Amino acid sequence: MNKLLVANRGEIAIRVMKTAKKMGIKSVAVFSEVDRNAPHVKFADQAICIGEAPSSQSYLRGDKIIEVAKKLQVDAIHPGYGFLSENAAFAELCETNHIIFVGPKSKAIKIMGSKLAAKEAVKAYNIPMVPGIGEAITDVNKAINIAKKIGFPILIKASAGGGGKGMRVVEKESELESQMQRAISEATSAFGDGSVFIEKYVTSPRHIEIQIMADNHGHILHFFERECSIQRRHQKVIEEAPSSVLTPSLREKMGEAAIKVAKSCDYVGAGTVEFLLDNQHNFYFLEMNTRLQVEHPVTELISGVDLVELQIKVARNEPLQIQQEDLKIRGHALELRVYAEDPLNDFLPSVGHLETYKIPTGKGIRVDNGFEEGMDIPIYYDPMLAKLITYGETREEAIQLMIKAIDNYQVKGVETTLAFGKFVCKHEAFKSGNFDTQFVKKHFSKELLQNAFNDEAQLAALIAVKQYLEDQKVLRLPNS
Known part of the structure; x- marks a missing residue:
């Protein structure tokens, strides 16, 4: 493999x-x-425009990407995450054009x-699953009968x-x-x-996922778990590894x-198996993401x-x-997805111009970044700027370092x-490890965040006044 095309943008590219x-x-x-x-355009060895701003005219145009790959004699394509990363037709297109798809087979x-x-x-592997039905449904009366059998509340997915x-x-039949x-x-x-x-x-579950890697020679490894329970609108915002609640036996x-x-789908490459963990520490298979995850850095670090x-x-x-027994958990890692969103306005996207954009540095701090000062944030794509x-x-050290980095x-x-x-990092529920996917609903409100802002501003003002008075004392001292 001499030349790799990255079919993505931003930090993951x-x-x-x-x-x-x-x-x-070469990239x-x-x-x-x-x-x-x-x-990402400046970072690559070569770069080529594939279309207009909307992703449907550019990053989702598998045919154009294949055309570019063939023209530039590319050996392989890495899809990153999002866009075409879980598109079986695109993986097939790579296969038929004799270009390596850095990911699983289309099947x-x-x-x-x-x-x-x-x-x-x-099903054949006796993996625990949440009670429900294994077929698509559109008939409301049939849905009501099923819901009554398994009991409310139910989840439509x-x-x-x-x-x-x-x-x-x-929550109830009438809805x-x-x-x-x-x-x-x-x-x-x-x-x-x-x-x-x-x-x-499953009320108040924790969202735990396991990173796996499989090769073409029958070897499959797992790289431990990630805790992904801090979410808004069912989407992750903060992830960490390892989880604070898994015992060694449960982890195994x-x-x-x-x-x-x-094994159930002859998997090859990097993938993530997602589970729900209830308050009795029973786990249930949720889904498998057939790609690299946004939160893969925390696994890399531990x-x-x-x-x-x-x-x-x-x-x-x-x-x-690597053999499974070679892998050991060392330390603790935390990731915050830095989205251009307004937490005081229901996490709605906040597009605009990055007047100031300076990222933190230092020991124990990693920023996977996709933006620079002076750039505009496009309205066409996911509003994630970077991953901090x-x-x-220890977990406590990673949390304190995250606060400092923020x-x-x-x-x-x-x-x-x-x-x-x-x-989140300062909240007692998070610090204690006693939280679940309902953290935002239970513990967060814009008023609480605004109060935290006000408290910090007040503290900063008091420190500034104290410093001013100290400076005045020094200035008043007579020359010796």
Whole structure:
């Protein structure tokens, strides 16, 4: 593999290119018109425009990307996450054009891309699953009967879904019809597939995922877990590794279950198996993401591996050189997704111009970044600016370092999730490890965040006054 095209943008494109450069592989960036001067374009060895700003005319145009790859004699394509990363048709397109797709085979993407097909595939492996039905449903009366059997509250989920789209919690029978129609409509709009299914809603669960890596020679490893319970709108904002609640025996059981899920679809490459963990520490298979996850850096830091490097080696048909017993958890890592969103306005996107943009540095601080000062944030894509990751010997150290790093992250021109991240890190429920996916609902409000802002401003003012008075004393001292 001499030349790798990264079919993505922003921080993940740069992240992949850094490893490619380390491995002596030349990188090719693709970009839309609005991203012409983006950092990932400058970082690559070669870059080529593939279309207009909307992703449907650029980053989602698999045909154009293949055309560019062939023209520039590219050996492999890394899809990053999002866009075409879980598109089985694009993986097939790479295969038919004799270009290595740095990811699983299209068959595995198809199976795990449908939550219903995924449930069917893992059924034979005796992996615990949330009670529900294993088929798509549109009949409201049938849905009511099923809901009565498994008991309210229930969760309506899009079969082809992700990121919280096409998902509705239904507390009682009278709400079911309207919520079901909304879920079907949203799923159709987001994924072109309105199939939904019903399962029991696990109240106040924790969201635990296991990182796996499989090669073409029958070896499958798990790289421990990530805790992803701090979410808004069913989307993750803060992730950490390891989880503060898993015992060694539970970790081993969940790791073994994740490996079985990978076996169920002949998986190759990096993937993540997601589970719900209830308050009795029972775990249930949720889904498998057939790509590199946004939050992969926390796993890299605690395991000491470069997951992108392993992806590339597996794609080159090399066997994994690591044994499961070689892997050990060392320290603790925390990641905050720095979104251009306003936590005081229901986390709505806050697009604009980055008047000031300075990232923190120092021991134990890693920033996977996709922006520069002076750039505009495009309205066309996910509003994530960067990922702020901290690493310490203990969880407490990683949390304190995160607070310090947030304080040293300077952004003006847009609102971000930095303040929310600090709010979480200082909250007793998070610090104690006693939290779940309902953290935002239970503990967060814009009033509480505003109060935290006001308290900090008041403290800063008191410190400034104290310093001023100290300075005045010095100034009044007579010359000796």
